[in-house]
Amino acid sequence: MKDRPVINIFFAGVGGQGIILASDIVAELAFRAGFDVKKNEIHGLSQRGGSVTSQVRYGGKVQTPVIMEGDAHFLVGLEMLEALRWAHMVRPDGRIILNRHRILPAPAVLGEAEYPADAAETLAEYAATLVVPAFETASEMGDVRMANSVLLGALSAFLPDFSADDWTAVLSENLKPGTLRANLEAFDRGRKFASDAADKGKAV
Amino acid sequence: MTEATENMSDKRKGLMFLSGNEAVARGAWEAGVKVATSYPGTPATEILEALGGYPEVDCEWSVNEKVALEVAAGASMAGVRALASMKQVGVNVAADPLFSTAYTGVNGGLVIVTADEPGLHSSQNEQDNRYYAKAAEIPMLEPTDSQECLEFVKIAFDISEQYDIPVFVRLTTRICHSKSVVRPGKRFEPTRKQYVKQARKFSMVPSNAVQRHFDLERRLTRLEALANTFEHNAHEMRSLEVGVVTSGISYRNVREALPDFSVCKIAMTWPFPGQFVRNFASQVKKLYVVEENMPFLEEEIAALGIPVEGKQQLLRVGELSATTLRRRILHVSPGQKGPVEGLPPRPPQFCPGCSHRGIFYMLGKKKFVVSGDIGCYGLASLPPYNAMDSLICMGASITMAHGFNKVSDPNDRAVAVIGDSTFVHSGLTGIANLVYNGGVTAVIVLDNGVTAMTGHQPNPASTWKLGGKPGDMPKPTLDIEAVCRAMGVEDVTVVDAYDMAAVDRAIEGRKSSGRPAVIIVRGPCTMVDRRRRGAYMVSGDCVRCRTCFKLGCPAISVEEDAVAILEFLCTGCGICAQVCPKKAIRKACDSFPDKGKAAAGEDESPADKVK
Ligand SMILES: Cc1ncc(C[n+]2csc(CCOP(=O)(O)OP(=O)(O)O)c2C)c(N)n1
Numbered sequence: 001m002k003d004r005p006v007i008n009i010f011f012a013g014v015g016g017q018g019i020i021l022a023s024d025i026v027a028e029l030a031f032r033a034g035f036d037v038k039k040n041e042i043h044g045l046s047q048r049g050g051s052v053t054s055q056v057r058y059g060g061k062v063q064t065p066v067i068m069e070g071d072a073h074f075l076v077g078l079e080m081l082e083a084l085r086w087a088h089m090v091r092p093d094g095r096i097i098l099n100r101h102r103i104l105p106a107p108a109v110l111g112e113a114e115y116p117a118d119a120a121e122t123l124a125e126y127a128a129t130l131v132v133p134a135f136e137t138a139s140e141m142g143d144v145r146m147a148n149s150v151l152l153g154a155l156s157a158f159l160p161d162f163s164a165d166d167w168t169a170v171l172s173e174n175l176k177p178g179t180l181r182a183n184l185e186a187f188d189r190g191r192k193f194a195s196d197a198a199d200k201g202k203a204v
Numbered sequence: 205m206t207e208a209t210e211n212m213s214d215k216r217k218g219l220m221f222l223s224g225n226e227a228v229a230r231g232a233w234e235a236g237v238k239v240a241t242s243y244p245g246t247p248a249t250e251i252l253e254a255l256g257g258y259p260e261v262d263c264e265w266s267v268n269e270k271v272a273l274e275v276a277a278g279a280s281m282a283g284v285r286a287l288a289s290m291k292q293v294g295v296n297v298a299a300d301p302l303f304s305t306a307y308t309g310v311n312g313g314l315v316i317v318t319a320d321e322p323g324l325h326s327s328q329n330e331q332d333n334r335y336y337a338k339a340a341e342i343p344m345l346e347p348t349d350s351q352e353c354l355e356f357v358k359i360a361f362d363i364s365e366q367y368d369i370p371v372f373v374r375l376t377t378r379i380c381h382s383k384s385v386v387r388p389g390k391r392f393e394p395t396r397k398q399y400v401k402q403a404r405k406f407s408m409v410p411s412n413a414v415q416r417h418f419d420l421e422r423r424l425t426r427l428e429a430l431a432n433t434f435e436h437n438a439h440e441m442r443s444l445e446v447g448v449v450t451s452g453i454s455y456r457n458v459r460e461a462l463p464d465f466s467v468c469k470i471a472m473t474w475p476f477p478g479q480f481v482r483n484f485a486s487q488v489k490k491l492y493v494v495e496e497n498m499p500f501l502e503e504e505i506a507a508l509g510i511p512v513e514g515k516q517q518l519l520r521v522g523e524l525s526a527t528t529l530r531r532r533i534l535h536v537s538p539g540q541k542g543p544v545e546g547l548p549p550r551p552p553q554f555c556p557g558c559s560h561r562g563i564f565y566m567l568g569k570k571k572f573v574v575s576g577d578i579g580c581y582g583l584a585s586l587p588p589y590n591a592m593d594s595l596i597c598m599g600a601s602i603t604m605a606h607g608f609n610k611v612s613d614p615n616d617r618a619v620a621v622i623g624d625s626t627f628v629h630s631g632l633t634g635i636a637n638l639v640y641n642g643g644v645t646a647v648i649v650l651d652n653g654v655t656a657m658t659g660h661q662p663n664p665a666s667t668w669k670l671g672g673k674p675g676d677m678p679k680p681t682l683d684i685e686a687v688c689r690a691m692g693v694e695d696v697t698v699v700d701a702y703d704m705a706a707v708d709r710a711i712e713g714r715k716s717s718g719r720p721a722v723i724i725v726r727g728p729c730t731m732v733d734r735r736r737r738g739a740y741m742v743s744g745d746c747v748r749c750r751t752c753f754k755l756g757c758p759a760i761s762v763e764e765d766a767v768a769i770l771e772f773l774c775t776g777c778g779i780c781a782q783v784c785p786k787k788a789i790r791k792a793c794d795s796f797p798d799k800g801k802a803a804a805g806e807d808e809s810p811a812d813k814v815k
Contacts, residue, residue: 014550015552027221027383028221031216031219031221031385032216034216036384036385037221037383037384037385038349038382038383038384039382039383039384040378040381040382040383041381042325042377042381049550049552049553049555049758050550050551050552050553051550062384063456063457063459063460064378064453064456064457064459064460064525064526065378065382065383065384065456066378066457066525066526068460068461068525068526068527068530068538069527069538069540070538070539070540071538081547081548081550082550084544084547085543085544085547085550087541087543087544088538088540088541088542088543088544089540090540091539091540092539092540104761104762105548105549105550105551106550106551106553106587106588106756106758107548107549107551108548109753109760109761109762110587110588110750110753111762112548113548113549114548115548116544116547116548122544125541126540126541144772
């Protein structure tokens with residue numbers, strides 16, 4: 001365990017999307033599995049609607065909690081513009097897991113700036129990008145807030161360190177009992193989506 | 205600790221996964237702290253919140269940092285261990301007692317946690333509080349992760365009692381808000397020290413103070429000896445080509461970015477361990493210093509006459525990441541392209557339903573000069589609100605407006621805008637000064653009944669205390685209108701934050717009335733009062749005049765070129781409906797009561813919830 005290289009996971013999204021909870025879950029999973037773990041987040045001034053990032057590093061020994069540029073094995077984008085904003089964090093041989101979802105920032109609403117049209121293509125120039133219909137899946141299931149669980153499911157397919165049962169255990173302890181079943185289903189859908197895509201060799 | 209964290213600890217042989225702030229709280233608890241005080245401020249806030257979970261500790265949100273430190277100093281004088289925590293600028297407010305408690309020393313251990321913010325993620329400056337340690341002649345410890353946060357707080361209490369001095373523990377944002385693995389210990393239950401009257405020690409009249417100053421210098425000499433042998437300072441010898449002197453989070457970044465370099469890790473920054481650094485320097489060919497913000501260590505090393513390279517290479521502004529260190533010292537760039545260029549920014553906005561939205565729309569529209577203050581409403585300085593001219597430090601709104609208005613014509617006068625928590629923190633003295641000195645300023649108090657900006661901590665204008673919940677008390681302990689009247693303000697008005705016509709009437713004319721006025725704009729923070737009043741929608745009468753865009757509401761967006769209200773975000777506050785010139789914004793569902801009724805002061809009124 002001691003010499004295990006460090007895995008870096010960078011989450012980017014918009015305030016209110018639940019990014020902190022998502023990264024807490026991954027960090028806790030790594031902690032329980034016996035790794036050294038550091039987790040850092042920036043929740044600056046009233047982050048409602050602003051950019052939010054969170055990062056998890058785990059492995060044999062972790063020094064700084066902050067991932068170096070171009071060194072994230074995974075960039076999990078909860079929103080497309082925010083994934084673009086942090087694209088340079090991912091390693092060229094890493095993976096981007098992208099929620100197909102746009103939240104217009106104020107300058108775009110006001111017509112002062114344009115929302116980038118081709119996010120997925122641009123991201124693909126940084127690293128292999130898996131576009132996950134997490135928002136659609138969650139709205140189909142009746143609650144857009146479950147998009148995070150879909151994305152965590154997709155991420156889980158690429159993290160052999162943790163079994164599906166490990167995930168279920170941590171999710172069960174961190175989510176409200178009332179929403180747990182639906183979230184576990186959302187997680188499974190995301191996991192399946194990513195494994196299917198991997199089987200087909202689709203952009204992964 | 206929370207139940208969840210305790211559960212988790214079982215799963216890994218007694219280990220915990222804690223943030224730096226939680227680990228500070230744990231360390232203080234293990235050290236037997238009895239009294240803990242703080243005023244909220246990022247990134248320090250969670251220290252007291254975590255301490256609030258330990259029943260053995262008497263915790264309070266004090267009304268400001270000076271008060272917090274004095275309360276802790278009083279508890280220390282009475283013979284128990286006490287801790288005061290605050291963000292970096294909080295130490296400015298507490299500076300007065302700080303300097304003199306160094307003279308008096310302590311009875312029970314006294315620890316002060318300063319949480320600095322290189323990178324000013326949510327602060328008005330990035331001041332470097334290591335200079336306070338030097339200026340006030342107080343020892344300072346700097347942990348590099350959560351484990352050290354826990355240990356160093358315990359050591360700080362011991363040093364405080366052994367050397368009769370308050371001790372600083374300095375954190376920075378990345379320490380406070382990073383979680384890492386911690387091995388906790390048990391609580392030590394110190395016996396309360398006896399309080400014996402000792403006016404020569406605790407009463408700093410000049411004749412006593414000068415003696416205590418001599419004594420402080422003697423204590424410092426002993427502390428310097430301690431610093432040079434402090435067991436957590438370390439020489440980590442690797443390649444002897446270059447050695448790096450560093451502390452705090454920079455130590456972790458150096459280890460990440462420059463794993464082959466020798467490192468002199470400074471855990472006790474003040475008194476500066478000069479001999480310890482000299483020994484290190486003599487073993488390496490070249491000496492670097494890596495530190496964020498000011499060249500504190502570098503100056504100390506240079507003062508010893510040791511050649512050192514530091515700030516020529518690095519920057520004083522912002523954080524010093526491992527990426528930057530690799531770039532600047534190893535000349536290695538990341539193996540990835542640079543950031544995508546030309547992306548639109550995503551500035552934060554007032555939440556949907558925020559009680560600050562209406563008043564700032566109105567102030568922007570009237571183009572008033574607004575002497576602002578610090579809180580969520582600082583966002584009013586930014587587009588699309590553009591309704592705040594200045595923001596300096598807590599409480600400055602009232603006093604700066606008073607100064608501005610001494611030399612301004614009635615129509616050009618500034619109005620002051622201040623939140624309830626800030627009003628109690630340092631606005632009250634401004635009001636007393638305004639009235640006493642015959643000022644003419646109109647002061648708008650934004651009373652949302654909570655310290656929202658830092659994560660919704662209660663204050664004397666709230667209906668609960670630390671550990672409680674909104675509505676625990678029938679009304680706040682502080683009656684803002686009564687206090688203003690008692691201080692001599694005759695013109696005091698209260699308006700509902702969601703009633704735009706009333707807000708308009710309240711501010712119109714008061715700016716130039718020629719006497720002090722207080723206008724309390726009241727409405728609960730929408731993140732605390734989660735009641736929703738039914739979403740609004742945009743009808744076909746919309747002419748796309750974009751007036752509602754000036755409200756900067758995240759719920760108002762565009763969908764296929766039409767103005768649209770995002771139902772899942774809309775709280776039904778109704779402000780957009782009131783400003784729409786075409787009355788094109790309406791309740792989506794008629795079963796919810798209309799805003800007009802609530803504004804008239806029925807039970808539904810959000811304002812009633814607060815007071
Ligand atoms: C001296 C000092 N202490 C603490 C802070 C952190 N801080 C910023 S604003 C604020 C108070 C905000 O509360 P309030 O004035 O009620 O406004 P609200 O955020 O609720 O709108 C605090 C505690 C600070 N900036 N300066």
